[in-house]
Amino acid sequence: MSAPEEDLYDVVVAGSGAGGAAVARRLCEAGARVLLAEAGTRAEPKEDAFEAVLRYYAHGGFWAPLGNCLLPIPTGRTLGGTTTINSGTCFDTPASSLEAWERGSAGAFDAASFEGSLAEARRLLPVRRAPAETASESTRLFLRGLDALGWKGGGLLERAERGCKGSGRCCFVCPEGAKATSETAFLESAPPTLEIASGASLRWAEPAPKAGGLARAGLRGPDGGRAVSCRALVLACGALATPYFVRRARLGPAWRTAGDGLSVHPATKIFALFDRPVGEAGVPQGAGWEDPEVPGSRYEGVYTPPELAAITLPLEGRALRGWLDRFDRVATFGVMVRDSALGSVRYPLGASFPLVRYDLAASDAARLGAAALRLARVFLAAGAERVLLPFLTPPNEFRSESELSGRAPPEPWELQLMAFHPLGTCAMGRVVDWRLRVAEGIYVCDGSVVPGPLGVNPQLTIYALALRLADHLLGSRLRETVA
Amino acid sequence: MTPAAVVGAYARAYARHAGLPEEGLGKEVDRRLALMEPWARLYAAASCAFVLWLAPILFLGSPRSFGRLEEAQRERLLARLLRSGPRLRTAFLGARALALAACYGKRSEPR
Numbered sequence: 236m237s238a239p240e241e242d243l244y245d246v247v248v249a250g251s252g253a254g255g256a257a258v259a260r261r262l263c264e265a266g267a268r269v270l271l272a273e274a275g276t277r278a279e280p281k282e283d284a285f286e287a288v289l290r291y292y293a294h295g296g297f298w299a300p301l302g303n304c305l306l307p308i309p310t311g312r313t314l315g316g317t318t319t320i321n322s323g324t325c326f327d328t329p330a331s332s333l334e335a336w337e338r339g340s341a342g343a344f345d346a347a348s349f350e351g352s353l354a355e356a357r358r359l360l361p362v363r364r365a366p367a368e369t370a371s372e373s374t375r376l377f378l379r380g381l382d383a384l385g386w387k388g389g390g391l392l393e394r395a396e397r398g399c400k401g402s403g404r405c406c407f408v409c410p411e412g413a414k415a416t417s418e419t420a421f422l423e424s425a426p427p428t429l430e431i432a433s434g435a436s437l438r439w440a441e442p443a444p445k446a447g448g449l450a451r452a453g454l455r456g457p458d459g460g461r462a463v464s465c466r467a468l469v470l471a472c473g474a475l476a477t478p479y480f481v482r483r484a485r486l487g488p489a490w491r492t493a494g495d496g497l498s499v500h501p502a503t504k505i506f507a508l509f510d511r512p513v514g515e516a517g518v519p520q521g522a523g524w525e526d527p528e529v530p531g532s533r534y535e536g537v538y539t540p541p542e543l544a545a546i547t548l549p550l551e552g553r554a555l556r557g558w559l560d561r562f563d564r565v566a567t568f569g570v571m572v573r574d575s576a577l578g579s580v581r582y583p584l585g586a587s588f589p590l591v592r593y594d595l596a597a598s599d600a601a602r603l604g605a606a607a608l609r610l611a612r613v614f615l616a617a618g619a620e621r622v623l624l625p626f627l628t629p630p631n632e633f634r635s636e637s638e639l640s641g642r643a644p645p646e647p648w649e650l651q652l653m654a655f656h657p658l659g660t661c662a663m664g665r666v667v668d669w670r671l672r673v674a675e676g677i678y679v680c681d682g683s684v685v686p687g688p689l690g691v692n693p694q695l696t697i698y699a700l701a702l703r704l705a706d707h708l709l710g711s712r713l714r715e716t717v718a
Numbered sequence: 719m720t721p722a723a724v725v726g727a728y729a730r731a732y733a734r735h736a737g738l739p740e741e742g743l744g745k746e747v748d749r750r751l752a753l754m755e756p757w758a759r760l761y762a763a764a765s766c767a768f769v770l771w772l773a774p775i776l777f778l779g780s781p782r783s784f785g786r787l788e789e790a791q792r793e794r795l796l797a798r799l800l801r802s803g804p805r806l807r808t809a810f811l812g813a814r815a816l817a818l819a820a821c822y823g824k825r826s827e828p829r
Contacts (some may be wrong), residue, residue, distance in 0.1 A: 285750060304804050305807050306804075551799075552796050553736065553737075556737065559822055648803050648804055
C-alpha cells in the first residue's frame with residue numbers, strides 16, 4: 236500500500252530518452268495513468284553550440300572516464316534525453332546480437348518477435364533514408380573520395396526524421412524540430428493520462444514488498460521532493476546513471492555487478508581542408524560505410540561547429556588558428572569501433588558524479604588509428620589540400636598519401652576521442668532478466684540493458700526494447716488495472 | 719579572485735597568443751560561466767589557474783605567468799599540455815574549452 240500522502244500511479248518512468256518516452260507513451264495510450272519524470276527540461280535551439288552543450292548535455296558535455304585515454308562520453312539531460320542531442324541515425328539490432336540474446340536467454344528473448352518491435356519503432360518515429368539533396372558537403376566529398384578509390388559500400392544512412400531541411404544542427408537541438416526525438420515522436424500529443432514532470436530527478440527507488448504490491452520512488456523537482464507509488468517503476472536514466480539506483484537499493488540478485496560491462500563505441504574523426512567552401516549545412520551524419528579492412532568499424536558523418544572544433548582539433552596556438560581561420564573550407568568525417576574492452580561506472584560521490592572507468596584496448600586504438608588513415612586517403616582522393624588526423628603527437632597533418640604511410644600506430648592516450656553509445660551496465664541476462672525486470676515492480680529500459688557493444692547506433696534497439704516492455708507490462712503486471 | 723576573473727585572464731592571454739581580438743572576451747566568458755554548475759565553474763577556474771601560473775613552473779621552469787612567457791615558450795607549453803597523458807590533459811581541457819569557445823565563439827570570417 237502507498238503511504239496516504241503519496242500519489243499513486245499505474246506506472247512511474249524515470250527518464251525521457253528512447254527507453255522512457257516510448258514505454259510511457261505506449262502504456263498511457265492503453266489507459267494507464269503514467270508519471271514521466273525527467274531531470275532535464277525542454278531544449279530550445281541555440282545559435283551557440285557551446286551553450287547548447289552546457290545547457291542540454293549531462294555535466295556540460297565534458298564528463299570523461301578515468302583510464303588510459305581522454306574519452307568524453309556526452310549524454311543528454313533534457314526532455315528526450317540523448318535522442319535530443321544525437322545525430323538521429325537508426326540501425327536495426329544486428330542479427331548476430333539477436334541470435335546471441337535468444338541463445339543466452341534460452342528462448343526468453345524471442346528474436347523474431349523483437350524484429351516486430353523494431354519494425355514498429357521504425358514506423359512510429361519514423362525512420363527514413365536521408366535524402367541525397369540534404370546531404371552535407373562533407374558527406375558528398377566523403378562519397379566522392381570512396382568512389383575515386385573504388386572502395387565500395389558507402390551510402391546514405393537511415394535517420395529518425397520528419398521533414399529534415401539539412402540545418403546541420405542535429406546535435407545542438409534541431410532548429411526545425413525535424414529530427415525525430417523521443418520527445419517529438421512519443422511525448423508530443425500524448426494522451427492526458429501521461430503526466431510529465433520536467434526538472435524532476437529520481438532520488439531513490441524501492442521495490443514492492445511482495446508480489447503484486449506497489450513499488451515506490453523518490454523524486455526531487457523545482458517544488459521540492461515527493462514520494463510516489465506505482466504498480467510498475469521503470470528506470471530509464473541511461474547507462475551511466477541507472478546503475479546508481481540499482482546499487483543503492485540493492486535491486487536484484489546481481490546488483491553488485493550493476494555498473495559493470497560498460498561499452499561505449501569509442502570514436503574519432505578527421506578534418507580535411509579543401510580549396511573551396513564546405514560549410515555547415517546539410518545532414519551531418521547522412522552517410523556511412525563499413526570498411527572491410529578495419530573489422531568492427533563503422534564510418535559515419537559528423538559536423539562540429541568551430542566553437543567546439545576549437546576544443547577537439549588536436550592542435551594548439553598558431554597551428555590551431557590556421558585551421559580555424561579556414562573552417563568554412565573544412566570537411567569532417569568520423570569513425571567508431573565496436574569495443575574490445577569494457578569499462579565500469581560507480582558512484583563514490585553520489586548519483587550526480589558517476590566515476591566512469593574505461594581503458595581503451597590497444598587493439599581498438601590500432602583500429603581507430605588505421606581507420607583515421609583510411610579516412611585521410613578518402614578525403615585526399617576527393618581533393619583535400621591537407622588532412623588533420625586525431626593524433627595528439629606529430630605528425631598529424633598530411634598533404635599526400637605518401638606522407639600517410641610513415642605514421643606509426645597511435646597509443647590510446649595519443650588519440651583524440653569521444654564516445655556516444657554507453658551501453659551494458661545493467662545488461663539483460665546479468666542485472667535485469669530478459670523481460671527487463673530487476674526487482675519486484677521495478678524494470679529498467681535504457682541503454683544499460685543492452686548487452687553491448689552492438690557495433691551500430693543503438694537508439695532503435697532501445698526504442699524497440701521499450702515497446703516490448705510496454706506490451707509485456709500490459710499483458711502481466713498491469714493486466715488487471717488497465718482496461 | 720573570482721572564477722570569472724581567472725578564466726577571463728586566461729582567455730585574454732590565449733587570445734593575445736593566438737592573435738585574436740580581445741574585445742568582448744570577458745562578456746563571452748561570463749556568459750558561458752553563468753550556464754555552468756558551481757562545481758564546473760570552480761573546475762574551469764582551477765584549470766585556467768593551472769595553465770596560467772603552475773604549468774610554466776612545472777614544465778618550463780619559468781616563474782612567469784603564461785601571458786608573460788616568450789611566444790616560443792607559450793607554444794611549447796601549450797603543445798606539451800596538449801600531448802600529455804589523459805589526467806593532465808583533463809586538467810588542461812577545462813581551461814582550453816572555455817578560452818577557445820570564447821575566442822572562437824563567433825564564426826571565423828572566410829580568408
